[in-house]
Amino acid sequence: MNFDAVISLLRDYSAEKGIKFEAYLFNAAVLKLESEDNKISNYVNAETSGLNLRLYDNRKVGFSYCLGLEEHKVKDAFDNASSLLKFMDENDYFSFADKEESLSASSVTPESLGIYAADFESTSIEKKKLCLAEAEETAYSYDKKIYKVDKPTYSETLIHKRLYNSNGLDLASKKTFYEIFLSVASKDGEDTASGFDFDFAHSFDALKFKKTAMNAAKKGVDQLGARPVPSGNYKIIFDNFTASELLGILKQSFYASNVYKKKSLLDGKIGSKVFSDKIEIVDDGLLYGGAYTDLFDREGVRMQAKVLCSSGILNSYLYDTEYAKRFGVKSTGNSASRSFTMPPDVGSTHFFIKNGGVMLIDLIGSLKEGLYINELMGLHMAKPYTGEFSLGASGFYIKDGKIDFPVKGIVLSGNLMQLFKGVIQVADDIRYFGSTGSPSILADNIPVSGK
Secondary structure, X not given: XXXXXXXXXXXXXXXXXXXXXXXXXXXXXXXXXXXXXXXXXXXXXXXXXXXXXXXXXXXXXXXXXXXXXXXXXXXXXXXXXXXXXXXXXXXXXXXXXXXXXXXXXXXXXXXXXOOOOOOOOOOOHHHHHHHHHHHHHHHHXXXXXXXXXXXXXXXXXXXXXXXXXXXXXXXXXXXXXXXXXXXXXXXXXXXXXXXXXXXXXOXXXXXXXXHHHHHHHHHHHHOXXXXXXXOEEEEEEEOHHHHHHHHHHHHHHHEHHHHHOOOOOOOOOOOOEOOOOOOOEEEEOOOOOOOXXXXXXXXXXXXXXXXXXXXXXXXXXXXXXXXXXXXXXXXXXXEEOOOOXXXXXXXXXXXXXXXXXXXXXXXXXXXXXXXXXXXXXXXXXXXXXXXXXEEEEEEEEEEOOEEEEEEEEEEEEEEXXXXXXXXXXXXXXXXXXXXXXEOXXXXXXXXXXXX
16 A cells, blocks of 8 residues: 555544544565676665554554555554554553644645755666775775775665554655675784775765775775784874764753653753863754654654753753653754564664864874774673773874874773763864764873773
8 A cells, every 4th residue: 555545444444443643655566686796796686665653542553563554564553553552551641642733734845954855866776786886896995904805885766655544644755865884804924904984865976986996995004004002091082983973872861851861971961061161062853864854753842953062061952742741841943763573663874073173184284192093892781871982993103293103902891971981172174974973072080991
């Protein structure tokens, strides 16, 4: 069934049973290519549709889903969610989002947000294969020390979404998304290293195949000959990737759901200075061309830009409809689905530290001694609710304002709150990695275990 037919069926079914519903429907066309030795080694061309369904009755919420939109699957999903209602606790704060007339009349479109390319089908499959093979060849040609390019990957997705609920909210959106990923292995004698890079865009022509390959190869070659540094406390520049990874752990403390459950480092700190005055944090669901930019969130609330932290002072948390009611505020448009098989929860859109006014080269040049870190290991072991971390790291040693030699075999430890309080400077090289972004940042007094 198409979206209209599914919604019509659900309207009739819910009216018959006297239960309110919210339906999130999607249809995604996906193409994926992998290259090996200048040939396409893997090819996937598929189309999937699905329904994510919530029911609300007598202050209780039931959830179910189905992959495929056949009539029997839609009815089964409804019946499954309905059967769960009697087991659920009452929730006085839950409600479906209300219809927003201003959103329907808004001039904001997927095209105006830079997330949809009308020429999605205009690029030939031959050109896509050629560009991917050229990326692989570019990485190999960068340096003879590159001995393996591990299956460069290209993927593209065209997704249509529809969200409808019993309050009369009926919204639709669409998005095109392109991505490439490439990793390399390098070798010099017995010494080995690796590197990777990726790029994403909402139009094929915006992808940078050769630049991505060159960046991955450079990282792989530059890390050859790496060694540990003596233990001690260092000034450390975290590049935009590792800074984003650290911020990605910290952002969980901005979720109102975690604040409510006392699982946040920021509980009770609205209006307080929590980070360095160099830190400005924004969550922006309307970021032009962003990977997670859209017209509305998972509940149908319009996306927004929110300044969460200014000059180190905490201004706001991130709220969906339920937790906004629990805190007596309005939703910030931050309902998100972590998985198609799970109900929505509070999440981020584009959560990032704003650019500073310093070039990265000048940040490096300002250090008499320090480290430039571009890879962290063991992030899954970091503790988001205490902020404690102990992470393997690699990068470069800085001496007298210049990169001296590559570094590996060290461990950084500390606390995220203290790390972001100790930020001295913020560079102007922001890059987004999924829903999180950051420029390179310079932090003071980070404990390092080395040789």
